[in-house]
Amino acid sequence: MAILSKKVLICAISIIWYIAAVSGCMLDIFKPVVSPDIIMHSGTYGTNGIYRMFHSYVSMITNVYYNGNLLKNIRLMDCEPRDVFVQTFQNSSICLIVITIMLIGNNDQAVQNYFITDGSGHRKASNRLRSMHIGSKVFLNVDVVSDQLHPFVVREKINDTTNIFSWSINAGKLTEDGIPIHLLKGKSEDYYISPITNVCYDPLDRSGKMTFIISHCTNVLYEPGGESLWLTISYGIQSKALSMTIPPVIDGIFRPDYIFSTSLYFQLLWELSDISNDITIDIDISNIDNVTPDVVILANLKRGLWLYTQYAVAPIRHHTYTTVKQVTAGVQTLYVTQDNEYVTHVEIFDHVKHGWRYVLVHIRNVKPLHEKENRNYTEHKKLYLRYPNREIVAYKDINDIWLEEYMDMLYNIDTRITTCETIDSDEIIDIATNQQQLIEP
Incomplete structure (x- = not known):
């Protein structure tokens, strides 16, 4: 009986091994x-x-x-x-x-x-x-707070003294698990890291909105939870590393700003001898996609009761050769640039409770540089308001109506206010009244 029991046990173990070997x-x-x-x-x-x-x-x-x-x-x-x-x-x-x-x-x-x-x-x-x-470009989602990475993406910690990590497209022949990359990708395919999700991650935020970055990025340096990044933007056969900063919160007040620290270089068109390589792009705020490497999008940055998005022209080449021809919202044209005008970035402010949306276009007008001046351009802005509760999305130019009042509201967002109950009732009435007056014919 003991011998039989031993045979049964051995047989059972063999079956388990077999099942484990062929299981899937x-x-x-x-x-x-x-x-x-x-x-x-x-x-x-x-x-x-x-x-x-x-x-x-x-x-x-x-x-x-x-x-x-x-x-x-x-x-x-x-x-x-x-x-x-x-x-x-x-x-x-x-x-x-x-x-x-x-x-x-x-x-x-x-x-x-x-x-x-x-x-x-x-x-x-x-x-x-x-x-x-497929074509040539494939963009891979990278979550900076997740350990799950696509086999084409490599993550490395920069050193033991900081919490800065590098995420990059694997330029080698093998994945980290030893799989030949050429067996998994097409010959004509180029891979990029985009979107970069959970930037400025807050574990206490229950809104379900993730801040993310859209770009033609092949490498990113970032400390999860931080506000500074290094992005390597690939364009054609070239690439350039850019320092990017999330617009800061100072003393509880959100201060929107252009996300790149590298200055755009401007020059008058008539000063150039060759503009044959001119690149014109359109910024369509109705889409968040990877249309061109010259535009980087920071999206869904939650600040107080607002969601902030920025379409930024990336300083990867001489700005004179990269011109934003127009800013659109689907089929509607918001702004068309004139000679020697350059759009640097477009900001969008969405109120999470009331659905208000403001679009702010930042424009620089290049001029001849005089001896006592330290820059050769002037700046101006164009502000637009989306019509609320309309079947067809449309925007209204509000630059001549309470511009300073609305600019003061958008550039002084209190991040400590997280519910409408904490806003002064007179403030809500004033804003609502102005909104109604703006949309009346």
Whole structure:
């Protein structure tokens, strides 16, 4: 009887080992919730494209489904897999699915399966279709307070005396887990870190709003919770490191300011001999996306009862060659620059309770520099108010109506006020009265 019990025990242990060896997790790409063993990394590409990567460090993904339809059963392969990565590129109703299966015995060998879905079903695709569908730029979401990183992103602590970290796009051949990067990315694809989320993270904030930065960034230096960053912006074959500062709070009052410490260099157009490389850009405040490397967006900075967003022209090249032609809000044009005018940044103030939105455009007008002057430009601003409660979003120029009063309100936001009950009732009445007068025909 004892011998039989020992045989049963050995058999049971063998079965457990076998199950552990072949066990895995299932992934249905269509479902919004995946297995807790699977980590999902997200990003964007192209116009409104959504990128995701699925990978498990606990147990290998063994079955891949799309809306209940089996795409791949890894267990039925002739060769022996050691790891599986699943990437999806979703744009409108079309979803490109890339299943990369790493093989045992050869670190540089993998099997890739491509599928495309269009809502009516799925079919096999190819690497060529991947290049056509995705394009070149893919932006990876990096959360500065999370330990979960996309395999293409490397995080390092600068030294033991500070809490400053570096996040960068892996420029090597292998991920930190030893996976060859070329097996996971397309030949024509360039990867960037954007958005950078949970900047100025406050664990006590329950608003659900994350402050984030949108840019063509390949490296960021930051101390989580701090207000200063170094961003390396990539443009073409070049890159430039910029010092960026979150607008400060001084004695409880929010003081908005241009986020870059590097000054923009201005020069009169007629002083230049060659402007053939002129780059014109539009700033559309209805979108927060990676249209151009020349604009960096700081978004959702919560200060008191306001959410603050800034579209800043990045000083990565001679500013004369990078001109903001116009500032728009969807189909509506707010401001068009004139000769020798340059937009440095656009600020947006959203009231979280009442829905008020103010748009402030900062403009510099370049002029000849006289001997006693220390700068060759003058500054002015244009302020716009969004019409409230309208089906069609529209903005009104309010520069000639109570401009100083509204500027004083926007540039003196009390961050200690977190509920409308703490605001003086007369102040609310004055603001509401002015708002109503502004929108009356």
